[in-house]
Amino acid sequence: xxxxxxxxxxxxxxxxxxxxxxxxxxxxxxxxxxxxxxxxxxxxxxxxxxxxxxxxxxxxxxxxxxxxxxxxxxxxxxxxxxxxxxxxxxxxxxxxxxxxxxxxxxxxxxxx
Amino acid sequence: xxxxxxxxxxxxxxxxxxxxxxxxxxxxxxxxxxxxxxxxxxxxxxxxxxxxxxxxxxxxxxxxxxxxxxxxxxxxxxxxxxxxxxxxxxxxxxxxxxxxxxxxxxxxxxx
Numbered sequence: 001x002x003x004x005x006x007x008x009x010x011x012x013x014x015x016x017x018x019x020x021x022x023x024x025x026x027x028x029x030x031x032x033x034x035x036x037x038x039x040x041x042x043x044x045x046x047x048x049x050x051x052x053x054x055x056x057x058x059x060x061x062x063x064x065x066x067x068x069x070x071x072x073x074x075x076x077x078x079x080x081x082x083x084x085x086x087x088x089x090x091x092x093x094x095x096x097x098x099x100x101x102x103x104x105x106x107x108x109x110x111x112x
Numbered sequence: 113x114x115x116x117x118x119x120x121x122x123x124x125x126x127x128x129x130x131x132x133x134x135x136x137x138x139x140x141x142x143x144x145x146x147x148x149x150x151x152x153x154x155x156x157x158x159x160x161x162x163x164x165x166x167x168x169x170x171x172x173x174x175x176x177x178x179x180x181x182x183x184x185x186x187x188x189x190x191x192x193x194x195x196x197x198x199x200x201x202x203x204x205x206x207x208x209x210x211x212x213x214x215x216x217x218x219x220x221x222x223x
Contacts, residue, residue, distance in 0.1 A: 043213045
C-alpha cells in the first residue's frame with residue numbers, strides 16, 4: 001500500500017529553535033508539494049519540486065523557511081528560527097504521473 | 113491566478129439524505145478538478161476527480177459534475193452515512209500540477 005510518509009507527526013518547540021520536517025514521497029512520484037494548513041488561511045502552497053529541482057517557493061517566507069529534496073526519497077522543510085505564527089499543520093503531497101496529488105498525514109507544529 | 117470559491121462552509125444532513133457541495137473557479141484554462149476528504153487529524157484524501165473532457169463521473173455513492181461554460185463543479189454524496197462526516201475540499205489545477213483549493217465544507221451526518 002503505497003503512501004506518503006511524514007516525520008515527525010507532532011513537534012512542539014520554543015520560539016527561535018530550528019525545526020526540520022521530513023517527507024518520503026510515493027516511490028516513482030517525481031513531483032512533491034509542501035503545504036501549510038491553518039484554520040484562518042486554509043491550505044497554502046509553500047513550495048514544490050519536480051525531479052528534485054525546486055520549481056516554485058514563492059509561498060514561503062524566504063528569510064526563515066527553506067525546502068530541499070536531497071534525493072528522490074526525501075524532501076525536507078526547515079524553519080530557522082521558528083516563530084509562534086509558524087504553528088500549523090504542514091503537509092507534503094506527491095504527484096502521480098496522472099497528476100493526482102496524494103497527501104501525507106502531516107506534521108503538527110506548535111511553536112511556543 | 114486561479115480563484116476557487118466553495119459553498120456551503122458547513123452542511124448538516126440526516127443519515128440517508130443526499131449532500132451537495134458546490135465550487136466555482138475563475139481560470140478557464142483549468143482542466144483538472146479533484147475533491148478531497150479530510151478527517152480530523154489526517155491528511156486530505158483524494159476521493160474523486162474529473163477532467164474537463166467529461167461532464168460527470170461517478171464512484172459508488174459519490175459523483176462529481178462539471179460545467180466548463182459556467183466554470184463550476186459539484187460533489188454529490190447520496191445515501192449519506194455518519195462516516196461521511198468530514199471536511200471536504202474542492203480544487204482546480206492552476207498549471208504544472210499545482211492546485212488551488214477551496215476553503216472547505218464541514219459535512220456533518222447525523223444518525
